[in-house]
Amino acid sequence: MSQGDREFEKKILSVASQELKEEVKDFNIAIAQVDYHQAAQLVHKIKHKISLLGMEKSYEIAQAFEEQLNNGSESLLSDFRVILEKMITFLQESE
């Protein structure tokens, strides 16, 4: 995507990292309040970042989790949290 433009890559990763921190915070609040609609919206936004990082399997899990939340269930929550942790670690290391 960046076609070798390092500055562009750095900018994407920096914005994604900052944005993800806020989204994770909001996601945790939504889950704590059992607001599945809001949680699904946030998973949707996070999904794009998952695909940007090339995490294909994780993307499928996030996709399924978003659908689950829209149907009022959260059984993939722990799998999704693992994905979030991986993303945060990766983005922090990139900064």
Next chain:
Amino acid sequence: MTCIIIDDEGTSRVILNQFCETSPELDLVDEFPNAMEAIKFLNRNEIDLIFLDIHMPDFSGFDFIQTIKNPPKIILTTSDHGLALDAFEYECIVDYLVKPILPDRFQKAVNKASKFVVPSEKAQPVEEKPESASVPSNKEFYVNIDRTLIKIKTPTVKLIEAKGDYIYIKTTEKDYKVHSTLKKIVEKLPEDSFLQVHRSYVINLSMIIDIQDNSILIDEDVIPISRSKRPELIRRLDLL
């Protein structure tokens, strides 16, 4: 083409912003994290093209399209593969980009949009009318063929070739043979979009596919470039 970005995700806006900056056809005017701010902006400003995210909280991209009067051309951006069919419901939607968007695919969508858009900044009134090819506005002009006035939309014109006493106007829809001269039609076409690159050829700059040393590829036509016209062509491409 003037354009704006509407996307609630900052990362998407950064990526689209960068792609717009590197696309010579685009002039990115502003970007918005939600549809409501964009609607306020559009009430005061005219824009040629919108990159619109479908999935936004509270007010989706489709809600946005249904709300604005006379929407400009729109390229949808989304993480969902399954909404393409819905997109065909709207005439203003020219393409559908699935995230993560790659530069080549982005440019393809821009090229597609440019075929539909008459850039708003470039519209200029035209005063004189030539005998057989008249240009009442930059958006369209009429040609006289066998005593019939035929309307041609300017953005659809790919190139014009002079042959003897005739000019051949090649458009994305049809080709026309008109009894006129290249000089007459050149005077009337929008200068920003068209350039005479050879004594027998005028081209629409937005239709260029690629340029080699002495020729330009437009659709399937290879157009020669005069040595004297080459610097002007390069300068104009820089400007776009």
